[in-house]
Each structure stands twice: as C-alpha cells, then as structure tokens.
Amino acid sequence: MKAMVLAAGLGTRLQPLTSLLPKPLVPVLNRALLDYTLQLLRQSGIGEIMINLHHLPRLIPQRYGDGKRWGLEIFYSPESALLGTAGALRQVASFWEKEPLLVIHGDVLLDIDLPAFIRFHQDRKSWATLALTPYRSTHGYGIIWTDKRGRIEQFLEVKRPHSSPLYPYTFTGVQILEPSVQDLLPAQGFALLTGTVYPALLRENLPFWGYVTSGYWSDIGTPARYLQTHFDLLSRPAPLFPLAPVATETPYARSPGSTLTPPLLLGHDVRLGKRVRLGPFVVVGDNCRIGDDVTLSASLLWDQVVLERGVEVQESILGSRVSVPARSKVHRAVRVMAEGG
Numbered sequence: 001m002k003a004m005v006l007a008a009g010l011g012t013r014l015q016p017l018t019s020l021l022p023k024p025l026v027p028v029l030n031r032a033l034l035d036y037t038l039q040l041l042r043q044s045g046i047g048e049i050m051i052n053l054h055h056l057p058r059l060i061p062q063r064y065g066d067g068k069r070w071g072l073e074i075f076y077s078p079e080s081a082l083l084g085t086a087g088a089l090r091q092v093a094s095f096w097e098k099e100p101l102l103v104i105h106g107d108v109l110l111d112i113d114l115p116a117f118i119r120f121h122q123d124r125k126s127w128a129t130l131a132l133t134p135y136r137s138t139h140g141y142g143i144i145w146t147d148k149r150g151r152i153e154q155f156l157e158v159k160r161p162h163s164s165p166l167y168p169y170t171f172t173g174v175q176i177l178e179p180s181v182q183d184l185l186p187a188q189g190f191a192l193l194t195g196t197v198y199p200a201l202l203r204e205n206l207p208f209w210g211y212v213t214s215g216y217w218s219d220i221g222t223p224a225r226y227l228q229t230h231f232d233l234l235s236r237p238a239p240l241f242p243l244a245p246v247a248t249e250t251p252y253a254r255s256p257g258s259t260l261t262p263p264l265l266l267g268h269d270v271r272l273g274k275r276v277r278l279g280p281f282v283v284v285g286d287n288c289r290i291g292d293d294v295t296l297s298a299s300l301l302w303d304q305v306v307l308e309r310g311v312e313v314q315e316s317i318l319g320s321r322v323s324v325p326a327r328s329k330v331h332r333a334v335r336v337m338a339e340g341g
Contacts, residue, residue, distance in 0.1 A: 001118060001176075002096055003046045005037060006088060007106035008054035008079050013222045014107075016336045017319060022056045024106035025063065026226065027302060029233060030267045030285055032063065033220065036241045037104055042071050044114035046102060050095050052077040052088045086191035093182050105173030109229060111215030111240055112174065120150075121176045126209040128201055129176045132169035133217045143168045146210045155208075158199040169210060172217050216240055223317055223334045230300055231281050234263035267303065285320070 011018030017026055024034035041049060049072055051060060057078055067074030077092050089096075089103070100121070102114070112131060121129040130152065135143055145154035145166040153162045175193075184197045201208040218229040233240060255272040261279035270284050273292035278284075282296055285303035290296065295312045305318050308326035318324070319336035 001046055001100050001102055002048040002050070003041050003102040003104065004050040004052070004089070004092065004095075005034065005104050005106050006052060006085060007034070007060060008052040008082060008088065009106070010055045010082075011107070014220070014226065016334060017223065017226070017317065018055070019336060020056075020319070022059055022106075023220070025059060026220070027285065028109060028220070028229065029265060029283060033109065034060070034064075034106060036109060037106070038064070038067075038070055038072060038074075040110075040112075040114065040241070041102075041104075044118075046114070047071070048073045048075070050075045050077055050092050051106075052079055052083075052092070054079040054082050082190060084190045085193040086185050086196050087189065089177070089193070090182075090185045090187075090191075093185075096177075097179050097182070099179065101177050101179075103175050103177060105219070107220050108173040108217065109220060109241070110172055110174060110213070110217045112172075112213045112217075113215075117174075117211050117213070118176065120211045121209070124150075124207065124209050126176075126207040127178050127181055128198065128207075129209045129211055130198075131172045131174035132210040132212050133172050134212070134214070135168040135170050142171075144171050144210060145169075146212075150210050150212065152202070152208045152210050155198045155202055156194065158202050160202050160205060169212060172213070173219060227298075227300065227315070227317060230283055231298070234265065234281055234283070273309070291326070 007022060007024045009023060011023035014023055025032045049067065051074060053060060053076055061076055064070065064074055083091060117131060132144055142156045144152060145168055146152050147164050147166060153160050153166055181197055184200045186196055218225060220226050220229055255276055256274045258272060258276040264279040264282040266284045267286035269286060270288050272290050273294065275293050276290055277295045279297060281298045284301045285305065287303055288301050288305045290307045291309040293310045294307045297314050299313050299316045301318050302320040304321045306323040307313065308324060310327040311324045313330045316330045316333045321337045322335050324330060
C-alpha cells in the first residue's frame with residue numbers, strides 16, 4: 001500500500017503561524033508535525049509517499065528531500081492552484097492506479113494502529129474506509145453515522161435508507177481508498193472528497209466503512225487547538241508518538257533563584273536568566289534566550305525567541321525569532337516575526 005499526505009492547504013485557520021510556514025511543518029514538541037506522520041507510515045510498513053504542495057511549496061521538499069534519510073521514498077505533486085482533496089488525488093491517479101491508497105490530512109496528529117486499520121479495510125472489501133473517533137460536539141465537526149458493524153450509513157447530510165440504530169462519529173482525516181474510487185473523482189477543477197466521492201458511495205450503495213480508533217487525535221486546525229494539543233501531550237507520562245521527546249526539566253542548568261514547574265520541555269541551547277519562572281505546560285524551542293525575572297506559563301515558544309527582562313507570557317504562541325521587549329505582558333496572543341524582519 002502507498003500513502004498520500006495532503007499538505008497543500010493554506011492553513012488559514014492557523015494564521016498567523018502559517019504565514020511563513022506550511023501547516024505540516026509547524027512544530028509539535030519541537031518536531032515538525034509531518035515528522036510524526038512520516039514516522040508512523042514508515043513503522044507501519046508503508047514506504048512510498050506522495051505529498052501535494054501549494055502553500056510555500058519549497059519548504060517541505062527542502063526538509064525531506066527524496067525521503068531516503070527517513071527510510072522512505074517521497075514524491076511531490078505541486079499544485080499551481082489548489083485542487084481540493086479529490087482534485088489532488090485525481091492529479092496523482094497513476095501513483096495509485098493498481099493498489100489502495102492511504103490518505104492522511106497533513107494537519108492531523110493521530111495515534112492509530114495502521115496495520116489494524118488496513119486489515120479492517122481489506123476484510124470488508126471496502127471501496128473507502130474512514131478512520132473515525134467518537135463524536136464530541138465541542139469539536140464543531142459534522143457527524144458521520146455508522147451501524148453497529150461500522151458500515152457508514154450517513155455522511156453529513158447524505159444517507160442510505162436504514163432501519164437499524166446508528167452511532168455518531170467524527171472523521172479524523174485518515175482514509176483508505178481503492179483504485180475503483182478513481183471512477184468517482186470529478187474530471188477537472190477543485191473538488192473535495194467529502195462533497196463528491198463519499199456522497200456518491202452512499203447514493204450508489206457501494207461498500208463504505210468506518211474504522212473506530214480510540215487513540216489520541218487532534219487536527220491542530222486553529223491556534224487554540226494547537227496550544228491544547230501541546231497541553232494534552234505534555235500531560236502524558238511517556239511519549240505518545242514516535243520521535244516525541246519526553247517532557248522534562250532536566251537537560252539544562254538551573255539558573256539562580258529560578259522556579260521550573262513541570263510539565264515542560266526545553267529545546268537545545270536554551271539560555272535562562274536569573275529568577276525565571278517557567279511552567280507548567282511550557283514548550284521552549286531551540287536557541288531561545290529568556291532574560292531575568294521572566295514568567296512563562298501555558299505557552300509555546302518556537303526557536304530563537306528572545307524574552308527580555310521582566311517579560312510575562314501566558315497562554316500564548318510566539319513564532320520563530322520573535323523578540324519581546326523588557327517588562328512586556330503577552331496574554332492569550334499569537335505573534336510571528338514579519339517576513340524580512
């Protein structure tokens with residue numbers, strides 16, 4: 001089986017963080033989000049990966065190249081204009097014309113047993129199988145309804161005739177598609193799987209199943225969700241994902257009079273001033289400089305951030321190379337450095 005990571009989107013909901021970085025490259029525990037996805041695929045035995053590109057298209061290939069360093073073979077599908085999820089798959093139809101394709105949205109972090117997911121899809125001879133998670137109204141996503149076996153009976157507003165009880169779930173952005181689905185892809189233009197292929201499977205009564213995963217899932221779609229994802233991961237006593245570092249307060253020298261309250265994670269070459277108060281729920285990127293009398297809690301700092309003396313930061317995200325002047329207060333804010341700054 002091959003895989004495709006959908007990475008072309010503009011990341012509008014995550015602005016301004018995505019103004020200088022495509023969403024799959026935003027750091028999660030000081031590693032690019034896409035690192036976790038590629039490692040999951042490799043450890044699940046999937047070696048050929050297609051990644052579509054549009055927003056800041058050079059940055060992902062610059063990081064991953066041909067994939068050999070990751071033990072993968074990575075290909076790229078540039079889109080001069082956004083094609084949508086269905087259009088993206090249509091453009092690379094020859095890549096998966098002879099075998100199923102595992103498709104993962106580039107903005108999701110998901111703890112899933114991919115081999116079990118694949119077996120579920122194969123055993124049911126499904127045309128398309130979606131990875132689902134128990135529905136929670138707080139996420140604000142549409143509802144996918146299945147019967148007790150996992151057969152999808154209603155996708156958003158489109159449904160089959162049914163009489164048995166149905167159960168609500170949320171789509172995680174992970175799916176497996178058979179090559180036969182290519183016949184349902186629109187011939188041209190922008191198109192979404194959720195608006196074309198999946199409703200067509202229901203209308204034509206074709207095999208369409210949902211695999212329920214109880215593992216952790218986050219779509220990292222907004223700054224609030226991005227911050228909460230870090231709080232979730234920091235709360236765990238051990239790494240949830242391959243490559244994830246352990247949240248700790250040990251690999252650095254304490255500064256005089258400072259208080260460090262876990263959970264927190266500090267990157268490489270972080271310099272702390274005197275009487276610093278860090279934590280809880282703090283991630284600091286590489287090469288950051290934190291001055292005397294700084295207070296930092298429930299916040300994320302990307303790499304090379306500078307906090308001058310007496311700065312107070314709470315529930316905020318500061319992008320790479322942001323500098324905060326002395327005695328400033330940053331509360332519930334998202335800041336990035338202007339391009340060329």
